[in-house]
Amino acid sequence: MNAPGAWDPGRIAGFLSTRSPFQYAPVADARGARLEIANGDRPLGALVADPTLVQLAITLESTGGFEPAEAHAVVAAVVALAREMGLPALRLATFDPVIRDAARDAGCTGPLRHSLVLDMSSPETPARQRPELGTVLEELVPGVAVRPPSPPGMLRRLVQAGTSGFPGMLTLVVQPDAGPALKVAIPDRADVMMESVAEAVDTSLAVRRRFQNSLVHVRTLSFDHSDQGFVTGRYGGTANPLVGVIHLNAKLVLGPGPATLARQREINQPKTPSAGVRAPFSRVDAIVAHEWWHQVDAQFQARRYRESIEFRRQLGRYFGVETIEHASLGGEHGASASSHAAYVRLASEVSPYATTNPKEATAEMFKLWWCNVGDPSPAVQLFGELLQRYFGVGAPR
Numbered sequence: 556m557n558a559p560g561a562w563d564p565g566r567i568a569g570f571l572s573t574r575s576p577f578q579y580a581p582v583a584d585a586r587g588a589r590l591e592i593a594n595g596d597r598p599l600g601a602l603v604a605d606p607t608l609v610q611l612a613i614t615l616e617s618t619g620g621f622e623p624a625e626a627h628a629v630v631a632a633v634v635a636l637a638r639e640m641g642l643p644a645l646r647l648a649t650f651d652p653v654i655r656d657a658a659r660d661a662g663c664t665g666p667l668r669h670s671l672v673l674d675m676s677s678p679e680t681p682a683r684q685r686p687e688l689g690t691v692l693e694e695l696v697p698g699v700a701v702r703p704p705s706p707p708g709m710l711r712r713l714v715q716a717g718t719s720g721f722p723g724m725l726t727l728v729v730q731p732d733a734g735p736a737l738k739v740a741i742p743d744r745a746d747v748m749m750e751s752v753a754e755a756v757d758t759s760l761a762v763r764r765r766f767q768n769s770l771v772h773v774r775t776l777s778f779d780h781s782d783q784g785f786v787t788g789r790y791g792g793t794a795n796p797l798v799g800v801i802h803l804n805a806k807l808v809l810g811p812g813p814a815t816l817a818r819q820r821e822i823n824q825p826k827t828p829s830a831g832v833r834a835p836f837s838r839v840d841a842i843v844a845h846e847w848w849h850q851v852d853a854q855f856q857a858r859r860y861r862e863s864i865e866f867r868r869q870l871g872r873y874f875g876v877e878t879i880e881h882a883s884l885g886g887e888h889g890a891s892a893s894s895h896a897a898y899v900r901l902a903s904e905v906s907p908y909a910t911t912n913p914k915e916a917t918a919e920m921f922k923l924w925w926c927n928v929g930d931p932s933p934a935v936q937l938f939g940e941l942l943q944r945y946f947g948v949g950a951p952r
């Protein structure tokens with residue numbers, strides 16, 4: 556085909572639609588060629604193609620509902636486009652976990668939370684075999700060694716099948732270069748999105764490193780359906796401080812999971828949604844950070860009760876009440892005017908879910924602090940200052 560300069564949205568749309576079963580509708584946009592992608596009457600997202608002389612940069616925005624087969628088809632079409640143009644590299648900017656998983660299957664590489672790159676200078680290779688999860692974790696999470704899973708005995712298999720909601724679970728032992736190992740249990744299935752598991756492990760170890768003293772007892776991360784709220788898509792995670800286990804909704808790391816969650820949310824919209832985070836952070840990062848905070852918070856209250864009260868008072872003062880509890884109560888009938896005002900501000904400055912109770916308020920703030928991009932909001936800024944004062948930890952990065 557012609558030189559990059561000769562590319563126009565109409566021609567890109569024409570090419571992509573011959574390579575995948577979707578519609579690509581050009582949209583006027585200053586940044587290269589922008590195309591809206593739909594599968595029949597279902598919008599999937601948008602694609603921005605930006606060819607230069609050295610690479611084809613493609614940004615893929617997603618509505619969050621890509622099925623794995625759709626993601627594989629879009630990626631295959633994009634790779635074919637880059638090959639057709641004869642450029643040495645394809646750079647794919649996307650933060651949709653399902654598309655990223657398909658892109659890695661197609662041979663794209665790159666660190667977590669960054670663009671993925673496919674070297675096009677080598678000849679086309681047949682579809683690769685999926686690597687082992689342990690290999691992927693070692694590749695993507697800095698400084699870890701992964702011990703292969705030991706096959707569970709009959710009894711453990713039965714217990715796991717009963718509690719996890721999956722017939723088979725795989726448990727990997729992730730050993731960081733410092734600190735105790737982290738057990739990671741996932742459904743034993745072929746459609747696990749390994750990068751999403753790696754992200755969860757990466758965030759978990761990073762949070763644990765910073766709050767070592769409060770978190771040494773948390774040794775297990777389990778992706779399962781142990782809670783009915785996971786099956787219905789209502790919850791992303793739960794933290795059990797007593798036994799040091801964090802349960803995460805397995806749908807977050809299984810190929811068809813994100814599309815299922817998107818459908819479930821559409822049917823059953825949450826009354827008090829939790830805060831979203833901005834790219835490059837993913838939903839997995841957000842949920843993992845939130846749940847780890849519950850573990851930190853439980854230790855804080857158990858071991859440093861008076862300080863934990865003071866911590867909540869400081870947060871409350873920011874919202875114009877004596878303590879953050881009063882902001883949570885502000886939604887109740889007959890609440891004082893100041894309490895109600897704090898409740899409204901907590902919902903808008905943090906999230907509606909933060910108004911549930913003080914534990915969720917601080918977990919939501921922690922999540923926004925951990926996954927902050929750009930200038931933090933005043934509430935997140937204050938939360939960070941309190942973490943510095945009470946836990947001696949600085950900004951996450």
Ligand SMILES: [Zn+2]
Nearest residue numbers: 845849915918
């Ligand atoms: Zn929570």
